[in-house]
Amino acid sequence: MAKVVLITGANKGIGFEVARQLGRSGFIVLLGARDASRGEAAAAKLRAEGSDVRPVIADLDRAGETATALAGQIQKEFGHLDVLINNAGAFDLTGGDGPASTVSIDALKRTFATNFFGTVEFTQPLLMLLRAAESARIVNVSSGLGSVGLNSDATSPFYAVKPLGYNASKAALNMFTANLAWELRDTKIKVNSICPGFTATDLNGNTGTQTIEEGAIAIVRFAQQPDDSPTGGFFHKDGTYPW
Numbered sequence: 523m524a525k526v527v528l529i530t531g532a533n534k535g536i537g538f539e540v541a542r543q544l545g546r547s548g549f550i551v552l553l554g555a556r557d558a559s560r561g562e563a564a565a566a567k568l569r570a571e572g573s574d575v576r577p578v579i580a581d582l583d584r585a586g587e588t589a590t591a592l593a594g595q596i597q598k599e600f601g602h603l604d605v606l607i608n609n610a611g612a613f614d615l616t617g618g619d620g621p622a623s624t625v626s627i628d629a630l631k632r633t634f635a636t637n638f639f640g641t642v643e644f645t646q647p648l649l650m651l652l653r654a655a656e657s658a659r660i661v662n663v664s665s666g667l668g669s670v671g672l673n674s675d676a677t678s679p680f681y682a683v684k685p686l687g688y689n690a691s692k693a694a695l696n697m698f699t700a701n702l703a704w705e706l707r708d709t710k711i712k713v714n715s716i717c718p719g720f721t722a723t724d725l726n727g728n729t730g731t732q733t734i735e736e737g738a739i740a741i742v743r744f745a746q747q748p749d750d751s752p753t754g755g756f757f758h759k760d761g762t763y764p765w
């Protein structure tokens with residue numbers, strides 16, 4: 523039986539490429555999008571390539587509502603979920619995010635609402651389905667900018683990049699990874715934070731230095747990690763990051 527993966531924010535960018543690659547690997551892909559028409563258009567492209575890809579509504583602005591509805595749908599159709607990839611995220615491009623002394627509190631709250639609160643709330647209703655799988659994976663798409671260690675390291679390329687809202691929200695997401703991995707330590711569910719790298723996407727105004735394909739590497743790898751692989755870690759395609 524094919525494994526089932528649910529990917530949020532999958533109608534474009536890294537999420538779409540991850541959906542493409544996992545579809546090619548034989549997964550049934552539940553392609554999450556906030557907008558039904560955009561989700562269907564993205565899924566249709568991947569179905570045309572021969573993958574089993576089905577659009578679903580996954581909106582972190584309505585995280586609890588959409589995740590609960592999805593949990594019922596997945597339970598009815600499959601009875602379990604093998605992989606959850608929390609890819610959807612936000613970066614404030616209005617200029618409101620910035621250094622700690624000047625960051626807009628509204629921008630800070632909006633960023634946390636998606637990157638942290640929305641992700642936690644979306645994940646919780648799906649845990650029963652992940653527990654029902656033979657072995658399951660949760661991939662939280664984070665960022666090296668969320669590493670407190672790298673933010674404090676003057677030799678790090680991240681050292682001078684200080685949008686507090688984004689960085690702090692990803693650090694909070696990393697704490698969610700560590701805590702959830704601990705809670706699930708006696709199960710066959712692996713939970714890890716993954717940094718895709720500085721990839722050219724809409725999130726950063728396409729200023730990233732990596733291709734979409736490069737950004738998908740570590741996410742795809744950890745979605746398919748074997749049962750003896752680590753849990754509760756912070757990884758990128760070439761190794762690990764400090765918390």
